[in-house]
Amino acid sequence: MNSDHALTKQAAWEKLAQTCAHGAIYDSQERQPHSKCLPGTRKDFLESLCAIVESGTRNIVWVVGDSGSGKSTVAHTFADELSQEGLLAGTFFFARNNPRRNTFDLVFLTLAYQLGLQHHVTRDIIATAISVDPSLLDPAKSHVDQLERLVVRALNSLKLQWANKNMSIVIDALEEGATTNGTSHVEPFVTLLARLTRNHN
Secondary structure (H helix, E strand, C coil): CCHHHHHHHHHHHHHHHHHCCHHHCCCCHHHCCCCCCCCCCCHHHHHHHHHHHHHCCCCCCCCCCCCCCCHHHHHHHHHHHHHHCCCEEEEEECCCCCCCCCCHHHHHHHHHHHHHCCCHHHHHHHHHHHHHCHHHHCCCCCHHHHHHHHHHHHHHHCCCCCCCCCCEEEEECHHHCCEECCEECHHHHHHHHHHHHHHCC
């Protein structure tokens, strides 16, 4: 292996680690104290979510509810349970008042970072893509490019490792993503998520 190229890839991975929103990961220090469902509460609902994941019949599960109804608590608890079972691919928890967590610009970078932690081959694929095109780390970069060249490629590299597993990505509080001139970016982002699930089938 060319040592200069290896160093370039290492630098690319380190740059991704610096750029992504660590605070948006479900068990981050920034999100302390972590809000989890009390033992025995929301049991039926959590079990229904787990059943959907295990069945593999639905690519996207959308949990809706009024503000303050406990969606984030459920999302954190669900992510924690998936993690314990080895079924969590990545998370992103939005937060309206946090400039790094109220934007869609860092979602795919943060997911790519978490996917790269799953396997050294995946990390190498992500780092190579960034070393070839460092602009992938630019928040202004096309989200489609970030999705295709970082996340989709990473997921494809994990297919063998994840064979017979129904892995999940948990995204919380989409509605807290920033708007531009009063226009919400939720709908186009959801369209990209749907594209992700199609590409990974």
